Amino acid sequence: MFPPRDVALNLLMAVGAVRARAEARHVTGVMDDPGLAAAMFARLTERVPGGVDGLRGARVLELGPGQGLGLLGRARDAGARCSAFDVADYADPSTVAGLGVDLRVGPAAHLPWADATFDVVWSSSVLEHLRDPAAMLAEARRVLRPGGVHVAYVDLESHHGGRREAATMYDFLRYPQWMWDLMTSRRSIWVNRLRRSDWERLFRATAFDEVVVDVDEPPCGLAALREQRYLDAVDDEDLLARRIVIAGRASPQAG
Ligand SMILES: C[S@@+](CC[C@H](N)C(=O)[O-])C[C@H]1O[C@@H](n2cnc3c(N)ncnc32)[C@H](O)[C@@H]1O
Numbered sequence: 001m002f003p004p005r006d007v008a009l010n011l012l013m014a015v016g017a018v019r020a021r022a023e024a025r026h027v028t029g030v031m032d033d034p035g036l037a038a039a040m041f042a043r044l045t046e047r048v049p050g051g052v053d054g055l056r057g058a059r060v061l062e063l064g065p066g067q068g069l070g071l072l073g074r075a076r077d078a079g080a081r082c083s084a085f086d087v088a089d090y091a092d093p094s095t096v097a098g099l100g101v102d103l104r105v106g107p108a109a110h111l112p113w114a115d116a117t118f119d120v121v122w123s124s125s126v127l128e129h130l131r132d133p134a135a136m137l138a139e140a141r142r143v144l145r146p147g148g149v150h151v152a153y154v155d156l157e158s159h160h161g162g163r164r165e166a167a168t169m170y171d172f173l174r175y176p177q178w179m180w181d182l183m184t185s186r187r188s189i190w191v192n193r194l195r196r197s198d199w200e201r202l203f204r205a206t207a208f209d210e211v212v213v214d215v216d217e218p219p220c221g222l223a224a225l226r227e228q229r230y231l232d233a234v235d236d237e238d239l240l241a242r243r244i245v246i247a248g249r250a251s252p253q254a255g
Contacts, residue, residue: 001160001172001183003179010182010184010186013186013187019186020222024146026066026088027221028091030125031066031069031124032067032068032069032070034070036070036072037073037074040071040153041074043153043245044151044153047149049133049149054077055079055120056078056080057079057219058079058080058081058084058120059117059184060080060082060120061082061084061117061118061120061127061143062085062121063084063085063086063122063136063152064085064086064124064125064129065086065090066127067091067092069084069096070097071122071124072101073099076099077226080120082100083113084102084103084104085111087106087107089105090151103135104127108132109132109135110137110139111140111143113143113202116142116145116146117143117144119145119148120136120149120150121146121148121150123151123153124149125154125155126152127152128155128156128159128189129152129192130191131191133191133194133202134202135235137206137207137208140206141206141207145250145252146250147249149250150208150250151245151246151247151249152245153243153245154199154243156241156243156244157169157242158171158172160189163242164220166227169218170225170239170243173230173231175220177185178250189231195234195238195241196213196237196244196246197237197238200246201250203246204248207251208249208251209248209249209251210248210249211247211248212246212248213241213244213246213247214244214246215240215244216240216241216242217240218240218242222239222240224235226239
């Protein structure tokens with residue numbers, strides 16, 4: 001990241017036409033790649049009770065599929081009834097119709113389904129882009145039946161710059177909050193500074209029990225990250241979580 005450039009980009013995002021153009025050019029469809037979709041499907045379903053077999057007859061909601069409906073295609077093949085929600089209308093209507101997905105697009109504050117509608121809510125690379133993660137987790141909890149599961153893959157690395165090198169993979173943690181706000185408050189990477197421990201806390205705070213986290217560790221190793229002085233305040237467990245799959249079960253008493 002380069003602060004003057006990022007501040008300028010952030011200011012430009014206040015202009016409606018620039019924001020619309022950025023959204024239109026945003027490529028989100030990695031789940032159209034069969035290899036990536038198969039790998040992500042395997043990771044998410046590992047945390048669904050009963051695994052892939054547990055999807056038979058289940059109601060599944062995907063948050064933020066973007067242009068790629070590959071995960072829900074696999075869920076449907078496994079016997080699930082599939083819904084999706086996004087704040088932007090990226091998906092191809094014929095693919096949506098072909099898969100029989102109930103796709104709804106709308107403002108982030110509200111999931112347009114009744115309480116306790118779903119057995120599974122999942123997402124891939126979405127939570128780190130939410131404007132208000134606590135509100136969205138509360139909505140996910142509301143539409144899950146008690147005992148249902150929320151499973152999310154969250155990419156905790158830098159979305160700009162070297163992802164694998166110790167000096168840059170968490171470069172966004174260099175900046176004080178006021179500076180980060182100036183650089184990103186209108187951009188989709190604004191909440192990406194939340195760490196593994198923050199996500200665990202948020203899941204527990206929004207009535208998810210049995211929270212488990214699967215962790216992808218950085219290839220550069222902990223010692224190289226510890227050489228970066230700006231990471232002194234980050235504990236080892238958070239440093240070692242470059243990507244996570246976090247899963248929580250909707251606690252029965254809160255339903
Ligand atoms: C980085 S893309 C990931 C797309 C897709 N899941 C994938 O793995 O390729 C993030 C997606 O989250 C969506 N998104 C952002 N905020 C959202 C919200 N509050 N609710 C649902 N989707 C949201 C974006 O519109 C976009 O489609």
